[in-house]
Amino acid sequence: MQDIVVIEDAAAAAASLDPLRARLLRELASPSSAAGLAAKVGLPRQKVNYHLRSLEEHGLVALVEERRKGNVMERVLQATAASYVISPAALSVVQPDPAHVRDRFSAYWLLALASRMVREVGRLLAGAVAAKQQLSTYAVDGEITFASAASRAAFAAELGAEVARLAAKYHEPSAPGGRRHRLVVALHPALREDRPPAGAEPHQPPPAKEVQP
Known part of the structure; x- marks a missing residue:
């Protein structure tokens, strides 16, 4: 089982977004059978089997083993990944294109770059896994508190000047056997931890106590 799989197929993305199938994927972080899952989710085994077949068709779960249980051959399945990310390629007609918004101060360009990164790294990772090779990547993640705008x-x-200096120092487009790499540097405000998640009810303060005269 991989740590993360990037979903590019629109039908597979739709299957993963179904609430029941998403729960089955979570439960299948450890191998289980339709009968075992049915007991956990409180549904008939036949209905669980129906959803499992769809997940298997889309490559989201895979057969681990078959074992005989009485007169029945029980199929044991496991999710193909611990987590899934849906690539913008699943919405190929409307996926963002960084070339259309080239403004380094635009949040839309940042999202377009992030979307392209998910799409490209997902494809590279799938190829590396298929070839049983390691994909060489590097990332930095941190937080900075600025005193002012x-x-x-x-x-x-x-930062831009330093990145440009380093890029000019190491960029050798005519080097024999050189491998082109994508470089993206991003900076954005951190989410406030006290902000409720989207769709959640905002926190309501307790009603004021009535003061008796």
């Missing part, structure tokens, strides 16, 4: 702008300017 001016300090944030100054940081962005210095």
Whole structure:
């Protein structure tokens, strides 16, 4: 089982988004059978089997083993990944194109770049797994608290200049056997931890106590 699988097929994406099938995928982090899953989700085995067949057809679960249980051959399945990410390629007609919004201060361009990264890294990872090879990547993740918008702008300017300097130093497009790499540097505000998730009811303060005169 892989850590993460990127879903590109629209039908597979639809199957993974079904609430019941998503729960089955979560339960199948460990191998189980339709009978075992039916007991966990509280549904008839036949209905669970129906959903499992769809997940298997789309490559989201795979057969681990078959074992005889009385007069029945029981199929044991497991999810193909611990987590799934849906690629923008699943919505190929409307997936964002970074070439259409080239503004380094635009949140839309940042999302387009992130979408392209999911699509490209997903395909590269699938190829590396199929070839039983390691995919070489590198990432940095951290947080910075800026005292002001001016300090944030100054940081962005210095970071851009330093990245450009390093890129110019190591970029050798005519090197024999050289491998082209994609470089993306992003900076965005961190989400506030006290903000309720989308769709959640906002926190309501307790009603004020009535003061007796």
